[in-house]
Amino acid sequence: MVRTRVLVADDLSSVLSAVAALLPESFDLVGMVSDGRSALDTTLALKPDVVVLDVSMPEMNGIEVARELTKQHSKAKIVFLTVHEDSDILATCLAAGGLGYVVKLLMDSDLIPAMNEALAGRIFVSRLSYRQDTP
Numbered sequence: 212m213v214r215t216r217v218l219v220a221d222d223l224s225s226v227l228s229a230v231a232a233l234l235p236e237s238f239d240l241v242g243m244v245s246d247g248r249s250a251l252d253t254t255l256a257l258k259p260d261v262v263v264l265d266v267s268m269p270e271m272n273g274i275e276v277a278r279e280l281t282k283q284h285s286k287a288k289i290v291f292l293t294v295h296e297d298s299d300i301l302a303t304c305l306a307a308g309g310l311g312y313v314v315k316l317l318m319d320s321d322l323i324p325a326m327n328e329a330l331a332g333r334i335f336v337s338r339l340s341y342r343q344d345t346p
Contacts, residue, residue: 215260277291289329321337
């Protein structure tokens, strides 16, 4: 059985550890990095099947990384992992080449389905819970 190769980029070590713990045996974690520049360089060097990118990271944000990966003709499927429940950021992430948009609060239930959908070429978006102050 061929294992899916995954790179995870997030500036919080607790998130990196949590994602690593969620990956089933069918996924092979090939790298964990904590900034956007490292995410770009490591993705181009290791050529993972899936890249899980935090939106907000130092050096380059995840959206910039995704755009550059697209320019470099990377075949990696991109899944964004973020605290942002924002439709404008979601649209920007999808336009940058993302196939997944997972809210960190829903990571336990949504990350693996998002990765599987991305591998199948389909879009997955966590249910966004907009907090509105209207009565």
